[in-house]
Amino acid sequence: MRKIAVWILFSVLFVSQVYPLVWLLLYSFKTNKEIMSGQFLSLPATLQWDNYSSAYTAGHYLQYLTNSLIVVSITLLFTLVLSAMVSYAITRFNWKWGKAVMLLFLIGIMIPIQSTLLPLVVIFKNIGILNTHLSLILPYIAFAIPIAVFILSGFFRTVPREIEESASMDGASVYRIFFNIMLPIIAPPLMTVTILTFIDVWNEYILASTFISKISLKTLPFGIYSFFSQYSTNHGAIGAYLIMGAIPVITIYFMLSEKITKGMVAGAIKG
Amino acid sequence: MHAAKISKLTLSVFVLPCLILYVVLVFVPISVAAYYSLFQWNGIGEKLFVGLSNYSTMLAHDPVFWPSVWRTIMFAFFSMAEIPIALLIAVLLTRYVRKPNFLVSSYFLPVILSVVVIGQLWKSIYNPASLGGLLNNALDFVGLESWTRTWLADPEVSIFALFFVSLWQYLGYHILIQFTGIQNISQEVYEAAKIDGADGWKADRYITFPLVVPVFKISMVLAVIGSLKVFDMVMVMTAGGPAHATEVISTHMYNKTFAALEYGYGSAISIFLVIECLLATVLLNKLFKSSEDSMQ
Numbered sequence: 001m002r003k004i005a006v007w008i009l010f011s012v013l014f015v016s017q018v019y020p021l022v023w024l025l026l027y028s029f030k031t032n033k034e035i036m037s038g039q040f041l042s043l044p045a046t047l048q049w050d051n052y053s054s055a056y057t058a059g060h061y062l063q064y065l066t067n068s069l070i071v072v073s074i075t076l077l078f079t080l081v082l083s084a085m086v087s088y089a090i091t092r093f094n095w096k097w098g099k100a101v102m103l104l105f106l107i108g109i110m111i112p113i114q115s116t117l118l119p120l121v122v123i124f125k126n127i128g129i130l131n132t133h134l135s136l137i138l139p140y141i142a143f144a145i146p147i148a149v150f151i152l153s154g155f156f157r158t159v160p161r162e163i164e165e166s167a168s169m170d171g172a173s174v175y176r177i178f179f180n181i182m183l184p185i186i187a188p189p190l191m192t193v194t195i196l197t198f199i200d201v202w203n204e205y206i207l208a209s210t211f212i213s214k215i216s217l218k219t220l221p222f223g224i225y226s227f228f229s230q231y232s233t234n235h236g237a238i239g240a241y242l243i244m245g246a247i248p249v250i251t252i253y254f255m256l257s258e259k260i261t262k263g264m265v266a267g268a269i270k271g
Numbered sequence: 272m273h274a275a276k277i278s279k280l281t282l283s284v285f286v287l288p289c290l291i292l293y294v295v296l297v298f299v300p301i302s303v304a305a306y307y308s309l310f311q312w313n314g315i316g317e318k319l320f321v322g323l324s325n326y327s328t329m330l331a332h333d334p335v336f337w338p339s340v341w342r343t344i345m346f347a348f349f350s351m352a353e354i355p356i357a358l359l360i361a362v363l364l365t366r367y368v369r370k371p372n373f374l375v376s377s378y379f380l381p382v383i384l385s386v387v388v389i390g391q392l393w394k395s396i397y398n399p400a401s402l403g404g405l406l407n408n409a410l411d412f413v414g415l416e417s418w419t420r421t422w423l424a425d426p427e428v429s430i431f432a433l434f435f436v437s438l439w440q441y442l443g444y445h446i447l448i449q450f451t452g453i454q455n456i457s458q459e460v461y462e463a464a465k466i467d468g469a470d471g472w473k474a475d476r477y478i479t480f481p482l483v484v485p486v487f488k489i490s491m492v493l494a495v496i497g498s499l500k501v502f503d504m505v506m507v508m509t510a511g512g513p514a515h516a517t518e519v520i521s522t523h524m525y526n527k528t529f530a531a532l533e534y535g536y537g538s539a540i541s542i543f544l545v546i547e548c549l550l551a552t553v554l555l556n557k558l559f560k561s562s563e564d565s566m567q
Contacts, residue, residue, distance in 0.1 A: 017381055117525070
């Protein structure tokens, strides 16, 4: 009896959390008329593939997708390498400012990115990089670093030192130890950082819409939003566009979701 | 270990690129904002130095400011209240589901969707029945016509409509964190307890709950910080309207800066936002410390 009640709870939650995607999928195949009728779970009479083709051709989809991929991959590369190096230095090197630097990074977790919006607009304008991908990538990296350092240094503390000690006795340099031995060991938390950063950067909307105005440079979320205002009457195409925008992040998540949890909690508990 | 062998150069190579990038892009802009907050400036003309008057206006004469602070704090309270529920669900998942990973992953789904998608979805749920709004149609269907309203355009309920969206979106996030925390408790502890006769809820009471406390705290801190930062979801759904009824600190800052072009005043609000986030974290840590002390 209790078991049934629990499963009802699980199912209700499942429906409420997964429903939006199903809704969106149905929506993206409907005609305007079907959408306005308000029958949320009704199936479309015929699948309107037109929605997808018009979203694809009219919405600069490939362009925005490419831009998002460029911005996300450069951000990820730098975030992972830079924060892994700092975390290693904080947890393993014996230096005076280690604790202070760690604290400085921890403070960053609490700082809202939007509080730097206006100053960044002014600074970027003055040095001539406003309206370039760099104006997004730089703050994205900077604001991804704190949580990455938090997770990675938490994990480094759990790695036994013997491995490095024997490698160092064999004459390996710090750089070799770091890149050839430590980086492979910290693959699980790096995966966690990758997923968290990917989700954040892929979906980031406010900076993208404030810093970028050239169509050729827009990333997907802002692209989607511009598509709304331009094609506000073609609801099905908007739905199709939303689906196309969500597919990459959903794919990445389900590919890596098994790994996200391990690193996250390792970082959280030890941190 | 090989600590002695680390040269200044090696240390700099490991630390400086990251540190410099981080400080230049986080702390320099915030200092610049602190500087702007002392001026009256529309971004084009001359800056006029006004001292702290932006702050006194903000704290004493801005009718939108305190209500928006209050709403932000309400966001934090609601999201904290959600975490015990998430913990309970995580415990139930561990207990009743043999392969819980699929369910946990699906509960997490709303977290990975773009705020633009979330906004569009919930707007269509909250729409008037004539535009196909799900909620109003459902209320009509069960005979509660008198409860229907334009959820996002009614200043009395719109903020609660937003609270609900944010609770819905992050429930799965907190379930995931608590769930992983429970998974990390060693099975041996439970087996030992079983021998001593502690099973089921008894085991949860004496093992799961005490041992999951560190993860629970992380969830709390993340929920509070996340709520104080709440911004793009409100921006996309209502932009602070109708008539400032859903304004939070960040949207107020954004609207003052980029819509009203009061750069100095907007910066003062930014600085308040930063201070508030830092204070909240210090407070939470104090609270946890003292609760630990009282338990011992």
